[in-house]
Amino acid sequence: MPETPRIAVVGAGAAGTLTAAQLLRRAAALQAELQVLLIDPGVTGRGVAYASTAAHHLLNVPAGRMSAYHDAPDHFVRWLTRRAPGVHAGADHVPRALYGEYLADVLDAAASGPGPGRLHRVHERAVGLRRTDHGVTLDLGSDEPVPADAAVLALGNFPPGSAWVPPALHRSSRYLPAPWAPGALECLPDHGDVLLVGTGLTMVDVALTLSRAGRAVRAISRHGLLPQPHAESPLPVAPPPSFDSGADIRQIRRSLLSHVSACRRTYGDWRVGIDGLRPVTAELWQHLSPAAQAHFLHHDQALWNSHRHRIPPTVARALQDEIAAGRIQVGPGEIADAAATQDSVLVRLRDGRTLSVGAVVNCTGPQADVRHVDDPLVAGLLATGLAAPDPTGLGFHTTPNGRLLPADGTASDVLWTLGSLRRGALFESTAIPEIRAQAHALAADLLGSKKAGR
Incomplete structure (x- = not known):
């Protein structure tokens, strides 16, 4: 009897959870035997994006556009209605923790369905990957290696880059390199102003969390631009313009x-x-x-x-209220140097200004250049040539449909990726509407491939 094909999905955040669900759903439709190994030590469906339990950390997209399945656009809204009738509507920006819970339920439903596909949850960290004659073998942190016919790298967002951080600041306990690390914000000192570097989506959430009477939260970036708010009510859909193929x-x-x-x-x-x-x-x-x-x-x-990449209207109003009260200050600026003392950090900006703050928080957003990611799996893939950085510095070099393009330029038949690691090929590749479409297409490709169709 032929062996049941195995596909390893590395990462159990949104991208990995959606991929695993789509693989199981596809196997059920084809009545195809399949083992899906979902490898991640964390909580299924949460990842970095949906791990926050703060009620004011909302989805930046209305619930009506956050379905896990593109062919069932009201799937998430119906889930919300079953969970709490009458509380949330499709136009609402709901707490992110709810969406993480929803994704876990989506996978549970796919795994418990009548199809022949089977889910195996592996609560380990993948620290290495090797190519074999029959596919790949994944090395785990504290368990036996796992063989698979193919692997999908759904690694999500990495911690922010730190190339801009002066050495003295990097060594200081008053520098917070990754604000979404568990318990990170609670470790900041209760007194003194806080400097946030970056003025995008991460900054908004962090600033509203840290803002309080008697403390100024200052946020700077090269341009000092804030995310714009979503419209208060749904907008019509306009067709995209046409472009000259020869335009620069x-x-x-x-x-x-x-x-x-x-x-x-x-x-x-x-x-x-x-x-x-x-x-x-x-x-x-x-x-x-x-x-x-x-x-x-x-x-x-x-x-x-x-x-x-906009923010909910309620969040925008809360931010503007804090700015008007002087508790949050946003503007252009770049750090030139910093010196840490016993109870503060003295920061010198490139325009000559100096700021004395109690802590500095890196809100510059996820590191996009895989060459600078501190992850043994990523480093090993690059070192062995199984993967290559995209020339743009955005994720891995891939084909448009998500196959890794290794150092020799030949598209891999066993290694795939989706989400933020495909930004080099697609640019916009981090929102749920893009990721769910990628997961759907990837499942169709994998279950139609020679490796997974044995």
């Missing part, structure tokens, strides 16, 4: 601005124009030359992020 980045920029302005005139809101670009963002990104992509990342990415 300056022409594309002009076309984008013209499109957003036209949508603002027609629909009364610029957000319609930005959201209408979603179907063509990856195509536009892939059209750009490497030099143009680098230009965009340096000159345009901050403005794009502030308008594309």
Whole structure:
């Protein structure tokens, strides 16, 4: 009898949980034998994004657009209704902890269904991966190696990069390198101002958590841009514009601005124009030359992020209230140097200003360049040539459908990835609508492949 195929999914956050669920769902539809190994020491479905239990840490996307399945768009809303009838609607931005709970339930339902696929939850950390004649073998932190026919790397978001951190600050106990590490914010001193480096989504959550009477929370970034708020009510959908296939980045920029302005005139809101670009963002990104992509990342990415990755209206109002009260201060700035004393950190900015704060928190967002990620699995993949960094510095080098492109440039037939590690190929690859589509397509590819179809 042929051996039941095994697919290892490394990472049990949103991307890994959705991938495992889609594999089981696909196996049920095909009535195909399959073992799914979900490898991660953490809690299923939580990851970094949905591990917070704070009630004010909300999803940045309305519940109606957060279904685990693209073919069942109201799946999450129906789950919320069953859990607490009448409490949440599709337009609500619900607490992130609820979404983590939902993802775990999604996987439980897929695993307990009538299909022949079986889920094996492995509560271990994958620290290495080797190619074998029959697929791959994963080395675990404190258990026997695990063989599989193929592996999906669903590693999620890594802790923030620290290349900007002065050595004296890096050594100080008053520097917090990863605000989402369990219990990290509770370890900060109760007195003294706090400096947050970064002014994006992470900063908003951290600032509102730390803000209190008698403390100033200062946030700086190169541009000092804050995330824009979502609209108070649902917006219409506008078709994306067409682009000249021979256009350079300056022409594309002009076309984008013209499109957003036209949508603002027609629909009364610029957000319609930005959201209408979603179907063509990856195509536009892939059209750009490497030099143009680098230009965009340096000159345009901050403005794009502030308008594309928005915050709930209630969070925006809370932030503005704290800013108006002087408890949160946001502006441009870059750290030039820092000196730690016994009870404070003296920070010198590049414009000559100095700040004395009780702590500095790294809110610059996840490290995107895998060459600088402190993870033995990632480091081993790069060292052995099984994976290569994307030329943009965004994740792994992959094909558009998520196969790893190793150092020799030949697409892997046993190693796949999704989510943030595919940003180099797709640029926008971190939101649930993108990840669920990737998980769905990946399951179809894997269960149709020679390795998983034995």
